[in-house]
Amino acid sequence: MNDEQRQQIKILRFQGLGYKQIANETGLSRDSIRGYCKRNGLDGYGKELIKKYKKIIEEEFVYILCLNCGVELEQNKRGARKKYCSKNCKMEWDNTHRKEYKFICEYCGKEFKALGTTKRKYCDNTCYTRDRFWRKEDAAEVATKILEFKKVNNLPMWLKDLLLSDNEE
Structure with missing residues (x-):
């Protein structure tokens, strides 16, 4: 299991997927997925896992993909971390996710x-x-x-x- 597969397991697990579904996505065995998840505190039901680690999920994964279109982001070494791939994506996200007061x-x-x-x-x-x-x-x-x-x-x-x-x- 390489680092890319470990990252993919975390992402899929935090989306609420089960061991079997993750195994099908990654091409690894269900038992190796389950073992990795247990060793890293990712075991249990997916929905409960999302509730338990919500803050960690937001902090760790918000800056990987654009919130609007899902394109992978390249972060700069200095400055604020990006959440969107472009200004147009940010404007589109803001317009579709406005809060009503x-x-x-x-x-x-x-x-x-x-x-x-x-x-x-x-x-x-x-x-x-x-x-x-x-x-x-x-x-x-x-x-x-x-x-x-x-x-x-x-x-x-x-x-x-x-x-x-x-x-x-």
């Missing part, structure tokens, strides 16, 4: 979702402009509703803070 609009109070950003405040541009450039008509409408003890639907965040704060002046 939930927010509450600061103007209308509706819940909305946004992809890939953690700094959204408004659900759309109209809420942003209404909050940012509050008009006299809006102020008059709010004032009349407050005087009539009616519910005020949309208030800018700065006005809510002003009305609900304890005035110590």
Whole structure:
């Protein structure tokens, strides 16, 4: 068994494959695969092995193949280690693996979702402009509703803070 086969056994084992499947892939006997795995702490069920060594798997194997296309990477001796083979692969990976975040609009109070950003405040541009450039008509409408003890639907965040704060002046 050479170093390349040992590396391939580790990779296949961390993918959750059994001894027989690895033996078929590498051309070695099932018993030699099992013996190597037992000596190196890779024995047991594949799914349990993945859970047990998840951090090691990520650290050791993330930098071998491009995360997007699977091309083998050549690492430089200096600098940060590569995860992608090119900028295009990184952009494609980022676009297909964006995380979705939930927010509450600061103007209308509706819940909305946004992809890939953690700094959204408004659900759309109209809420942003209404909050940012509050008009006299809006102020008059709010004032009349407050005087009539009616519910005020949309208030800018700065006005809510002003009305609900304890005035110590």
